Amino acid sequence: MGNSSPGAPGNPPRGSRRRAEELLSVGEVAARSGVAVSALHFYERKGLISSRRDDRNQRRYPRGVLRRVAVVRIAVRLGIPLATVAHALRRLPDERTATAADWRRLSADWRAELDERIEQLQRLRDDLDGCIGCGCLSLGRCSLINPGDRLGADGPGARTLDVSLERTGRGG
Amino acid sequence: MGNSSPGAPGNPPRGSRRRAEELLSVGEVAARSGVAVSALHFYERKGLISSRRDDRNQRRYPRGVLRRVAVVRIAVRLGIPLATVAHALRRLPDERTATAADWRRLSADWRAELDERIEQLQRLRDDLDGCIGCGCLSLGRCSLINPGDRLGADGPGARTLDVSLERTGRGG
DNA sequence: GCTTGACCTCAACCTCGGTTGAGGCGCGAG
């Protein structure tokens, strides 16, 4: 990132002053969105955005792409996997630039996700608070942990640390 | 995971009934903590836990390792990088099994981290709420996004989407 | 006395969200 000035000296909208319908080059999108060109390519491969090509095979984006990119960045920050975002965005028309209702649906969905994640963290925090209170991340009593330490001195073992919350979803 | 029954038929605490000072085999730690053996090896490589070896070169863990593992799992769920956790845990004595004060310090630190992360998500949520209200993830007005879409029709470009929050810390 | 099972090591592979680099095209400026 951090190359030339805006306005892209060289090629983009040859012989026209900027207009509402104007198409953006990848560099312009990068500059305006703050997202690296490489990331835009990546998003395109992942089906998060799409482009037409001009006579020189260069990507041309309708301005609506800025919204999409913004949405993608937000989703990433919310911890939503790109595949999920791609799925959601695929229901939007490529060209229609998406209606208010489209975005409303997405943002409402993510709001729910966010709520859930916040709640999980808050539960975790409350548990942690209990532990600070007792001063030991108290095994055996603590709701965060409950392996067989003091408790299971000889018991039938295999208590997992599983503390509700399954959203980490790793393991490949 | 999900192999044999607890008690590890084969080798572990040969010829002794379980006692408080007893050392655990890696399989036992795995069973009791719910963490895969491979992950325990991994944690050891990363300096999160440590083991002694018995006469057969097999890992033997003091029971305190269960606490450490629990703490590691919690930290992972909090989104704290293992390197950070390792750093924190390195200040604890390997053998001393850690005092209440040790854990208190850690949990207080992480509580602060957690608070911060919760706040970030809440800010995000509030912003998202505004967007649901206006129905468009409203570019140009929205505090989530502010690229040069309707606003910057010809302006000096390069508004990034940067929305406060730097803690995602990616980019390798 | 062979199999089974827990353990060992080391190396390779996985997903996710990208970045980096090599090699090439085409255009406009100097």
Place this chain on the structure above:
DNA sequence: CTCGCGCCTCAACCGAGGTTGAGGTCAAGC
């Protein structure tokens, strides 16, 4: 004419957090 840049493609790599597999040791059990 050459330079530089904006773009193109494709492939490799990064770091995090592990998992998987190959190849070997050792003690117990049938």
